[in-house]
Every structure is written in C-alpha cells, then in structure tokens.
Amino acid sequence: MAAETLKLINLKKYFYTKMGTVKAADGVSFSIRERETLGLVGESGSGKSTVAYTILGIYGPTQGNILFKGQDISRESKKRPKHFKKEIQIVFQDPGSSLNPRRSIKQILELPLRVHHISGNGGFTEQVEKLLNMVELPSEYMYKYPLAIGGGERQIVAIARALATNPSFIVLDEPTSALDVSVQAKIIGLLMELQEELNLTYLFITHDLSLMRNMATRVAIMYLGKICEIAPTVEFFKSPLHPYTRILLSSIPVVSREEEELKPKKITSRGEIPSPVNVPPGCSFHLRCPERMDICSQVDPEITGKEKGHWVRCHLYDKGL
Amino acid sequence: MGKTKTADLSRRWEKVKKSWYKFSKNPLSIIGATIILIIVCLAIFAPFAAPYPEHAGSFVNFDEASMPPNLKHPFGTDVFGRDIMSRIFFGFRFSITMGVVVITLAAPVGITLGLIAGYMKGTWVDTVIMRLTDIFVAVPPLVLALAVCSILTPSVFNAMMAVTLMWWPWYCRMVYGIASSIKNEFFVQAAEVTGAGKLHIIFREILPNCYGPIFTKISLDMGWVILIGSALSFVGLAHNLQHRTWAQWLPMEASICLISGG
Amino acid sequence: MAERLLDIKDLHISFDVYGGTLKVLNGVNLFMYEGEKVGLVGETGCGKTTTAKSILNILPVPPARIPKGEIFFKRQDVLKMVPKEIQRIRAQGISMIFQDPTAALNPVFTIGDQLMEAIKYSSIQDGLSRREIRKLAIQTLQDVALPDPERILENYPIQLSGGMRQRICIAMALATESQLLIADEPTTSLDVTIQDQVLRLLGVLVKEKETSTILITHSLGIVREWTQRVYVMYAGGMVETARTAELFESPLHPYTQGLMKAVPKLTGEGIAEGISGRIPDYLNPPEGCRFNPRCPHVMPVCKKERPPFFNARDDHQVACFLFKE
Numbered sequence: 001m002a003a004e005t006l007k008l009i010n011l012k013k014y015f016y017t018k019m020g021t022v023k024a025a026d027g028v029s030f031s032i033r034e035r036e037t038l039g040l041v042g043e044s045g046s047g048k049s050t051v052a053y054t055i056l057g058i059y060g061p062t063q064g065n066i067l068f069k070g071q072d073i074s075r076e077s078k079k080r081p082k083h084f085k086k087e088i089q090i091v092f093q094d095p096g097s098s099l100n101p102r103r104s105i106k107q108i109l110e111l112p113l114r115v116h117h118i119s120g121n122g123g124f125t126e127q128v129e130k131l132l133n134m135v136e137l138p139s140e141y142m143y144k145y146p147l148a149i150g151g152g153e154r155q156i157v158a159i160a161r162a163l164a165t166n167p168s169f170i171v172l173d174e175p176t177s178a179l180d181v182s183v184q185a186k187i188i189g190l191l192m193e194l195q196e197e198l199n200l201t202y203l204f205i206t207h208d209l210s211l212m213r214n215m216a217t218r219v220a221i222m223y224l225g226k227i228c229e230i231a232p233t234v235e236f237f238k239s240p241l242h243p244y245t246r247i248l249l250s251s252i253p254v255v256s257r258e259e260e261e262l263k264p265k266k267i268t269s270r271g272e273i274p275s276p277v278n279v280p281p282g283c284s285f286h287l288r289c290p291e292r293m294d295i296c297s298q299v300d301p302e303i304t305g306k307e308k309g310h311w312v313r314c315h316l317y318d319k320g321l
Numbered sequence: 322m323g324k325t326k327t328a329d330l331s332r333r334w335e336k337v338k339k340s341w342y343k344f345s346k347n348p349l350s351i352i353g354a355t356i357i358l359i360i361v362c363l364a365i366f367a368p369f370a371a372p373y374p375e376h377a378g379s380f381v382n383f384d385e386a387s388m389p390p391n392l393k394h395p396f397g398t399d400v401f402g403r404d405i406m407s408r409i410f411f412g413f414r415f416s417i418t419m420g421v422v423v424i425t426l427a428a429p430v431g432i433t434l435g436l437i438a439g440y441m442k443g444t445w446v447d448t449v450i451m452r453l454t455d456i457f458v459a460v461p462p463l464v465l466a467l468a469v470c471s472i473l474t475p476s477v478f479n480a481m482m483a484v485t486l487m488w489w490p491w492y493c494r495m496v497y498g499i500a501s502s503i504k505n506e507f508f509v510q511a512a513e514v515t516g517a518g519k520l521h522i523i524f525r526e527i528l529p530n531c532y533g534p535i536f537t538k539i540s541l542d543m544g545w546v547i548l549i550g551s552a553l554s555f556v557g558l559a560h561n562l563q564h565r566t567w568a569q570w571l572p573m574e575a576s577i578c579l580i581s582g583g
Numbered sequence: 584m585a586e587r588l589l590d591i592k593d594l595h596i597s598f599d600v601y602g603g604t605l606k607v608l609n610g611v612n613l614f615m616y617e618g619e620k621v622g623l624v625g626e627t628g629c630g631k632t633t634t635a636k637s638i639l640n641i642l643p644v645p646p647a648r649i650p651k652g653e654i655f656f657k658r659q660d661v662l663k664m665v666p667k668e669i670q671r672i673r674a675q676g677i678s679m680i681f682q683d684p685t686a687a688l689n690p691v692f693t694i695g696d697q698l699m700e701a702i703k704y705s706s707i708q709d710g711l712s713r714r715e716i717r718k719l720a721i722q723t724l725q726d727v728a729l730p731d732p733e734r735i736l737e738n739y740p741i742q743l744s745g746g747m748r749q750r751i752c753i754a755m756a757l758a759t760e761s762q763l764l765i766a767d768e769p770t771t772s773l774d775v776t777i778q779d780q781v782l783r784l785l786g787v788l789v790k791e792k793e794t795s796t797i798l799i800t801h802s803l804g805i806v807r808e809w810t811q812r813v814y815v816m817y818a819g820g821m822v823e824t825a826r827t828a829e830l831f832e833s834p835l836h837p838y839t840q841g842l843m844k845a846v847p848k849l850t851g852e853g854i855a856e857g858i859s860g861r862i863p864d865y866l867n868p869p870e871g872c873r874f875n876p877r878c879p880h881v882m883p884v885c886k887k888e889r890p891p892f893f894n895a896r897d898d899h900q901v902a903c904f905l906f907k908e
Contacts, residue, residue, distance in 0.1 A: 180801050
C-alpha cells in the first residue's frame with residue numbers, strides 16, 4: 001500500500017465577512033496516496049478552490065488538520081518551514097493571470113530556482129532550458145512574454161514553473177478549463193507523462209467529470225463546502241449514489257450515443273446554486289434535491305461507507321448501502 | 322558568450338522597433354515628441370541658439386526697450402531692452418530643471434510608499450503611510466510651498482524642495498490603488514507560494530504593472546510642476562539675483578504698465 | 584427552394600498589426616434558413632467571433648479590413664449598408680448574446696434600466712409608453728424563468744448570479760423580436776448544471792419565437808445536443824458542414840476527427856494525443872489548405888490549393904481533397 005502523501009482531517013475554512021460567515025470549506029476529509037490523482041469536482045461555491053488554497057498555505061485553516069507525508073502543516077505558508085514550499089506546488093486556473101504579463105518567461109521560471117537556490121552546474125539559464133525541454137517547449141520561449149504565446153502554452157509554462165522546485169505533490173486548479181479541447185488533450189497527456197516520470201501526486205480540481213473519468217484514480221464531489229461522495233473512479237461512474245452526482249452527470253454534454261447511455265436518465269436540476277453565506281439548514285443540497293425527504297431539511301447527513309472505498313453523505317443511505 | 326550578447330541586443334532592438342511602431346501610429350505623439358525635443362535642445366544649446374545670449378543676464382539698452390515683436394526681436398523686448406526670445410530660451414533651462422528634479426525626487430518616494438502600503442493593505446504599515454499621505458494632501462499645495470519658501474531663504478533649490486514635498490503624496494495614492502488590487506492576482510500568489518520575499522514581489526512583480534499610469538502621470542506632471550515653479554517665481558520666492566525665470570519680470574512689467582497707463 | 588435568411592459568401596477579413604496583416608478569415612461560407620438552429624464550432628482563434636461580429640458589422644474597421652466577401656441578410660448585403668440601415672438591422676433584425684454576461688451588462692445601471700432601454704430602441708411600434716415598456720420587460724423576465732421579476736428590475740447586475748445574468752442577456756436579446764439570434768459562447772462561463780438549464784431554456788424560447796439561431800461554441804457536446812446543423816471552423820475557414828446527427832455519426836474532415844478523438848469520454852477510453860502542431864500564424868498562413876501542416880493525410884495538392892466544399896455525402900460537405908470525386 002503506497003504511503004499517504006496528503007491527508008485532510010475535518011478541514012474547515014470560514015471567512016468572516018460583513019454579510020455573514022462564509023463556510024467555504026466545512027469539514028472536508030480525504031487522503032491521497034503517492035502517485036495517485038484525486039479528482040475534486042464541484043461547481044461555484046463548492047469550496048474546491050478554498051481547499052486547494054488552504055493546502056497550499058495561501059489561507060490558514062480555521063479548524064482541522066492537514067498532514068503532508070505525516071507531518072502537520074496546518075498553518076499559513078509563511079509559518080511553514082521553507083522546504084514545504086518546494087514540495088507542494090500549484091498550477092492556477094487562468095493562465096492569463098497566473099503569469100505576470102510584465103515578466104519574461106525566463107524571469108518567471110527563474111524565480112523558484114532563485115528562491116530555493118537550485119542552479120545546478122550551468123547556472124539558472126541552463127536550468128530554465130532544462131525545464132522547457134521537460135515540457136516540450138522550444139528554448140527560445142525563454143525570451144518571450146506571456147501575452148505573446150497562446151493560452152495552452154502559457155499553461156504549459158505554469159506547469160514548468162510548478163516543476164522547477166522538483167515537488168512531489170501538485171495541486172492543479174482547473175488547469176484546462178479555459179482551454180480548447182485539443183490543447184487540453186495535449187496538456188493532460190503531458191501531465192500524465194510527467195506523473196509517471198517524476199512520481200508525482202496530483203490533486204486535480206475541475207468541474208469536468210468526463211475528464212476525471214479518464215484521468216483520476218479517485219473522484220470526490222463537493223457541494224457548498226462539504227464532500228457529498230467519494231469513490232474510486234470506475235466504481236464512482238458505475239454507480240453514482242448521491243443525487244447531486246447524478247444531476248451533475250446528467251448535465252454533461254457528451255458527443256456519442258454510447259456515452260449518452262451511460263448518463264443517468266435526464267434529471268433536470270432546479271434552482272440556483274445557493275451562496276455559501278446562506279447554507280440551507282439540514283442537508284445543504286435539500287432545496288434542489290429531487291429525492292428529498294422530510295429529514296433532509298432538518299438533519300445534516302453523516303458520511304457512510306460502502307465497500308471498495310465508496311463513501312457518500314446522504315440520508316438515502318442512512319441505513320447502509 | 323558573444324553569441325548570446327548579440328542575440329540579446331537584437332532582441333532588445335526588436336522591442337524598441339515594436340514600441341516605436343505603436344508610438345508612431347498616432348500623429349499627435351510625433352508632433353508632441355518633436356516639440357519637446359525642440360524645447361530640450363533649445364534649453365541645452367541656449368548660448369548658441371539664442372540670438373542675443375548676453376541679454377540673458379544683466380544688460381541694458383533703453384533705446385530698444387519695450388518693443389513689440391519685429392524682425393530683429395521676434396518676441397519683442399522687455400523694459401530693459403533685453404530680447405525676450407533669448408531670455409525665454411534660457412528660461413527653459415530653469416523650468417526643465419525644476420520639472421526633472423522635482424519629479425525625480427517626488428515620484429520614487431511616492432511610488433515606493435504606495436507600493437508598500439498597497440501590498441501591506443490592512444496592516445498598520447498601510448494605515449501609517451496613508452494617513453501620512455493624507456496629511457500632506459490636506460494642505461493646499463501653494464500654501465505649503467509658500468510657507469516653506471518664506472521660512473527658508475528664497476532660492477531655486479528651496480523652491481524645488483517645497484514643490485517636491487507637495488508632490489509625492491499623489492504618486493503614493495495612485496500606486497496604492499493599483500498595488501492593492503494587483504496583489505490579489507494569481508501571479509502574485511504564485512510568487513508568494515514559491516517563497517519569494519516581499520521586496521521581490523513589490524518591486525519585480527507589482528511595480529512593472531504600474532508603469533503605464535505612472536508614466537502618464539509623470540508626463541502630465543511636468544507641465545504642472547513648471548507652472549507651480551513659475552507661480553513661486555512670480556511672487557519672488559524662487560529667485561536669487563543670478564537666475565531669471567519667465568515670471569520674474571512680469572511683476573515689473575505689470576507695475577510699469579499700470580504706472581504708464583498702457 | 585426556401586429562401587436563405589443569412590448568407591455569407593466568401594468572406595475575407597484581415598487585421599493590420601505590427602509586422603504586417605493578420606489574414607484571419609480566408610473565404611468563409613455559411614448560410615442558414617429561417618427557423619434553423621445552426622452550430623458554429625471551432626477552437627480559440629479560428630475566427631468564429633470575428634465572423635459573428637462582422638454579421639452585425641461591429642468590427643472596428645481599421646484595423647480590420649474586409650477586402651472581399653458579402654454578407655446577405657434577407658437578401659441585402661450588410662457590408663454595403665449605410666449606417667442608418669445597419670442601425671435598424673441591429674435593433675430589429677439581428678441580436679447577439681455575448682460570452683461574458685458580466686461584461687455585457689453595465690454595472691452602474693439597474694437591470695430594469697438596461698432591459699427597458701433595449702426594448703425602447705428596438706420596438707417595432709415606436710412610441711410605447713413607459714408603463715407598456717415596463718410591462719413588456721417583466722414579461723420577458725418571466726419568459727426566461729427568473730423568479731420575482733419586479734424585484735430583479737430594481738437590482739444591479741452585481742447582485743445576481745452568473746446564470747441569472749446570462750438569462751437577462753438572453754431576455755434582452757429576445758425581447759427585441761429579432762429574426763436572427765447569434766449566441767457567442769453563451770454558457771462558457773457558467774457552471775455545468777446551470778449551463779444545462781440555460782441551454783434548455785434558450786431552446787424553448789427560440790422555438791416559441793421561431794427565431795433562427797447561430798450557436799457559437801468550442802464544445803462539441805453542446806453542439807450535438809442543441810443544434811440541427813453544424814459548421815466546423817478552422818483557421819478562418821469552414822472545413823466541414825452537415826446535419827448534426829450526421830456529423831457526429833461520421834466526422835469526415837481530419838480536423839473534425841482529431842477534435843472528436845480529443846474530447847474526454849465518459850466511456851473511459853483514455854484521452855487521445857490531441858492534434859499535433861499549433862494553429863497557424865495568421866501573419867504568414869500556410870499556402871493551400873490551412874490545416875495541411877497538421878494533417879495526418881496531407882497530399883501534395885493540399886499545400887498548393889485551398890480546397891472548396893466537396894459533397895461527401897447527403898447534406899454533408901467537407902473542404903478536403905480526400906473527398907474530391
């Protein structure tokens with residue numbers, strides 16, 4: 001059994017604002033093993049990005065623990081020992097704003113090398129060349145500026161930047177959501193190759209379930225700060241249990257009849273996604289749930305487990321699966 | 322090594338050519354740039370460009386006093402018979418010096434404080450810097466300059482110091498606004514996540530994104546600084562007996578006009 | 584033979600930039616009949632938004648230039664119209680929904696102000712009183728399934744969610760009773776469940792009002808579920824067009840096939856490589872077929888001549904020399 005790279009224990013992150021407490025992440029627990037890819041899926045307000053940023057240390061947790069390779073890192077990054085900044089990296093969602101438009105690619109890629117004094121034998125320039133080679137970009141790109149290259153290539157540079165410090169764990173926050181399908185394919189291919197070569201562990205955040213079907217080892221669905229369902233990929237898609245999962249799956253536009261067969265029968269979602277400031281009482285999903293029962297508006301369900309590592313949080317399964 | 326140097330240079334030259342292309346798209350930019358170039362050249366080469374360089378200092382020729390523009394003196398002459406055009410060319414020197422010195426001192430101070438306050442928004446550093454800025458902004462600019470100049474001995478140097486003091490807060494405020502919004506951008510967070518220090522983030526990540534508004538403000542400010550300098554001159558607070566500015570003899574002309582009734 | 588509502592013939596558009604001209608559109612041909620739902624699918628940079636904007640003639644004319652081509656709307660060439668006629672077409676004939684609803688709505692005016700203004704400037708019968716316009720506005724908001732329309736009229740865009748804002752943009756576009764609706768990536772910025780709701784709603788409304796629609800998107804899945812006919816666009820030209828079911832059953836153009844393979848599938852077959860190479864540099868586009876540098880089936884003729892549409896099957900045309908018969 002591979003070692004656990006990351007473990008979240010009941011992680012909570014609340015933001016206190018004038019309009020109320022935003023419970024962005026409200027009791028999130030999962031673990032990721034070495035060389036696994038956990039797909040974290042959810043829509044706006046689900047809290048997936050908050051979880052990612054808390055793991056990175058951009059936010060400090062309100063409650064709960066984050067264990068990285070067994071060590072507790074449950075605080076903001078400035079309070080963490082420096083070497084964790086090397087090990088845990090992130091690729092942000094929007095390549096347009098995750099690269100400083102006023103810095104050349106060479107300067108962008110050199111920064112992590114300088115901070116952590118990784119110069120190798122040939123100095124920083126040679127290291128940058130090596131990084132560009134790793135992601136199959138021509139070395140001349142060093143001198144370009146982010147706005148001169150396409151969105152897909154910018155994202156590849158962001159990936160190269162994440163790799164600069166030789167990390168073991170990378171959070172990918174919707175890395176391909178803003179990109180075209182053919183570019184996405186290239187980048188996913190690159191990510192999977194790199195995972196093999198460099199023994200990387202990924203936390204892949206997305207709203208694209210079709211992508212997770214082909215890339216994730218396990219999938220977790222989040223809604224309004226809580227995990228609804230989590231299971232190994234094949235099991236997850238074979239029998240999606242949570243009503244929200246079924247709605248998500250049936251909303252995906254697919255391109256072939258075979259896929260159409262696999263989707264749960266057309267369940268239309270109703271209503272807007274509530275804001276995390278006004279989380280509905282009881283089960284946070286009950287207002288939109290087609291299978292809602294009386295108990296759902298009063299009591300928040302607990303997570304129950306099935307064999308094969310399939311966990312779900314829903315009153316439908318209170319009496320066991 | 323030589324190969325990378327030439328590659329480097331050719332890249333920089335490309336950048337210059339591209340910038341020139343963008344700049345020259347608008348004919349007004351070319352016209353403006355030409356005017357400024359002419360003025361700067363006249364200022365630098367005043368002793369050669371001016372037809373009567375000796376008129377710039379003390380010179381008297383009452384025969385040709387107060388003449389209207391004519392062929393010999395395109396801008397006419399003043400009460401002492403000195404050629405106005407030559408004096409203007411020498412006056413450019415003072416004004417440009419004033420503009421350059423004031424902005425060179427005020428802008429970096431204001432920008433640095435604005436960057437620091439913007440990046441540390443919400444902390445006590447932000448509060449202290451911005452309240453300090455508020456204090457300087459609250460005093461009417463000319464009053465501040467007059468106060469400073471009258472306390473100290475009137476001189477060009479002191480006038481420039483006074484104007485600088487009232488100028489830096491505006492840079493601070495402008496950059497504060499930009500910096501506090503940029504600090505939430507992904508690329509700043511990416512740098513923080515990697516472990517970059519505050520100095521790097523402020524000057525290498527945030528500052529380059531402020532260049533646009535900063536340079537716009539600098540180019541507009543030049544004009545204003547020169548005007549304020551002239552205003553101080555007009556009330557006699559900026560000169561010592563050697564140097565003359567344009568506004569210097571205006572009071573004299575004004576009073577002579579009043580006395581002579583014309 | 585039914586009359587074509589919109590007919591774009593051999594449209595060429597180029598942009599002047601540093602270093603030369605970007606020859607973006609390279610002979611675009613597209614037509615549609617009344618009442619159709621046509622999809623225009625293509626990736627970023629292929630020229631779909633440029634095409635859409637040129638139909639409404641809202642491209643900034645320098646730096647854009649239109650050296651060749653015609654756009655016929657109800658048999659009149661939009662490109663040759665005087666400003667007054669174009670104004671009328673924009674108000675009453677064609678409307679457009681843009682990609683980002685937040686950018687399309689003015690943040691300092693209420694929804695009511697913006698919606699009523701849109702109705703006022705497009706009303707077929709001039710001189711509707713303010714009360715009538717307000718009634719019409721409320722009616723349109725109800726049509727797009729927004730709860731509590733009176734309150735929404737008083738809200739500012741920032742107070743509403745993305746899905747609601749896009750529905751308001753749809754309301755604004757459809758309030759004007761136009762014959763042609765161009766929807767440019769209307770759901771790209773929305774969550775997947777909301778996207779589903781909004782597209783479904785758009786389908787219902789478009790059917791009710793018998794509005795012909797062009798849906799522009801880069802998502803093949805959406806095109807399959809929503810349109811009757813599809814155009815696939817690459818690098819400034821149409822490469823394939825067919826009835827939707829036909830296209831997804833048998834995609835013929837190598838580019839279309841590459842795209843279909845690259846889409847991740849729920850069946851879990853893994854993700855294909857994508858299409859090798861990158862989109863052409865419009866400053867120096869390749870000679871002949873613009874896809875030839877990336878095409879797995881490239882032939883010598885592809886590098887010299889640009890392929891026109893060939894009839895590959897019934898109602899299925901492909902711009903590829905592989906199908907020259």
